[in-house]
Amino acid sequence: MASYDTTFSPAAAAEEPLKRSAPPPEYKGDCSPVVDVALRVLLFLTALVSIIVMVTSNQTKLIPLAPGLAIRLPAKFEHSPAFIYFVVALSVACLYSIITAVLSLLSAMKPSGCSAKMQFHFVMFDALLLGIVAAATGAAGGVAYIGFKGNSHTGWSKICNTYDSFCFHVAASILLSLISSITLLLLVWLSIYVLYKKTTRR
Amino acid sequence: MDTEYKEKEKEVNVSNRNSSFNCKELVFRLLALSLTLVAAVVLGVDKQTTTVSLTLVPSLPPVDLPVTAKWTDLSAFVYLVIVNAIACAYAAISLVLLLVTRGGNKLVSLILLMLDLMMVVLLFSAIGATGSVGLIGYQGNSHVQWEKVCNVFDKFCHQVAIAVFLSFAGSITYLLLILLAAVTLHNK
Numbered sequence: 001m002a003s004y005d006t007t008f009s010p011a012a013a014a015e016e017p018l019k020r021s022a023p024p025p026e027y028k029g030d031c032s033p034v035v036d037v038a039l040r041v042l043l044f045l046t047a048l049v050s051i052i053v054m055v056t057s058n059q060t061k062l063i064p065l066a067p068g069l070a071i072r073l074p075a076k077f078e079h080s081p082a083f084i085y086f087v088v089a090l091s092v093a094c095l096y097s098i099i100t101a102v103l104s105l106l107s108a109m110k111p112s113g114c115s116a117k118m119q120f121h122f123v124m125f126d127a128l129l130l131g132i133v134a135a136a137t138g139a140a141g142g143v144a145y146i147g148f149k150g151n152s153h154t155g156w157s158k159i160c161n162t163y164d165s166f167c168f169h170v171a172a173s174i175l176l177s178l179i180s181s182i183t184l185l186l187l188v189w190l191s192i193y194v195l196y197k198k199t200t201r202r
Numbered sequence: 203m204d205t206e207y208k209e210k211e212k213e214v215n216v217s218n219r220n221s222s223f224n225c226k227e228l229v230f231r232l233l234a235l236s237l238t239l240v241a242a243v244v245l246g247v248d249k250q251t252t253t254v255s256l257t258l259v260p261s262l263p264p265v266d267l268p269v270t271a272k273w274t275d276l277s278a279f280v281y282l283v284i285v286n287a288i289a290c291a292y293a294a295i296s297l298v299l300l301l302v303t304r305g306g307n308k309l310v311s312l313i314l315l316m317l318d319l320m321m322v323v324l325l326f327s328a329i330g331a332t333g334s335v336g337l338i339g340y341q342g343n344s345h346v347q348w349e350k351v352c353n354v355f356d357k358f359c360h361q362v363a364i365a366v367f368l369s370f371a372g373s374i375t376y377l378l379l380i381l382l383a384a385v386t387l388h389n390k
Binding site: 075079080081082085116117120123124127128130131132134135136137138139140141142143145146147151153154155156157159181185188189192193195196198199200 | 271272275276277278281308312315316319320322323324326327328329330331332333334335337338339343345346347348349351373377380381383384385387388390
């Protein structure tokens with residue numbers, strides 16, 4: 001009994017501090033920083049191109065009001081508050097992607113590997129930003145759909161037959177922001193999967 | 203004897219944590235189910251008929267025309283009702299799954315967490331769409347000659363606003379579910 005106790009307790013005492021300290025370096029290959037940074041770069045690129053395409057969408061056309069009278073009327077993205085919110089939300093996503101890509105790279109280069117705390121923070125903030133970008137996509141999509149088809153019940157006429165280039169720009173911008181949302185979704189799924197793998201390994 | 207007691211204590215601690223984790227998640231899913239259900243119903247029964255008086259000819263008295271506003275008139279409202287119905291059905295299914303596995307099956311919890319995120323995305327996009335279309339109905343848009351309709355259909359617009367707020371509360375509940383699961387995964 002005495003020999004059993006003396007051989008067992010030092011091992012148990014050595015085991016306790018190991019569990020409380022940082023995870024051992026074998027977890028370094030576990031968090032896949034390459035995929036994380038690549039997705040964040042994709043997010044940055046799609047958000048940036050979407051903003052540029054939306055901002056350069058101005059189009060001016062000659063609208064005939066009466067026979068013999070025509071005035072030049074512009075179509076700009078600032079005319080709709082939904083598009084303004086779209087540009088603001090995607091700029092936030094752009095900035096956020098730069099900051100988190102840098103943070104992810106820095107944490108992956110540390111010798112102790114990536115920490116669970118970083119992944120947890122990424123999950124929360126990525127999910128928040130995903131909500132914001134999804135709302136922006138939905139808002140711009142809703143207004144663009146009415147502009148494309150019009151609405152006979154409320155008496156809102158369609159504008160895309162007149163302003164074709166403007167509508168094309170807006171449609172391309174919304175498609176790119178949809179890709180941004182899917183990228184953010186994949187990022188959160190990746191962080192959740194990494195956290196799950198860390199807990200099942202222990 | 204000492205190690206056996208410690209192992210049993212650990213088992214009890216683990217099972218206590220499992221049951222407490224279960225309780226909060228069940229409450230959140232029940233809340234999400236009720237919020238999305240009420241939002242879908244509030245918008246789904248939204249209909250208002252009112253009379254608008256038009257003066258066709260100046261000499262004759264104005265003609266009263268009945269005009270109706272229904273939720274099916276605008277596609278963004280239809281999208282919100284559909285998304286709320288999906289979120290409600292998903293909340294019910296996930297509640298049943300959670301009660302059946304008692305939070306013990308890790309793969310089921312992981313899949314439910316990923317689908318919770320999908321619900322957040324769908325709900326937020328529907329809220330954005332309905333919010334922007336509702337804002338056009340409220341303020342109009344002078345640049346494209348779209349007139350506001352909420353001065354005529356005020357009860358209709360109020361119900362749309364209530365449905366949007368309820369959907370927003372439902373999506374926040376789903377976000378809290380994700381936060382709860384992430385905190386639990388992080389603390390393990």
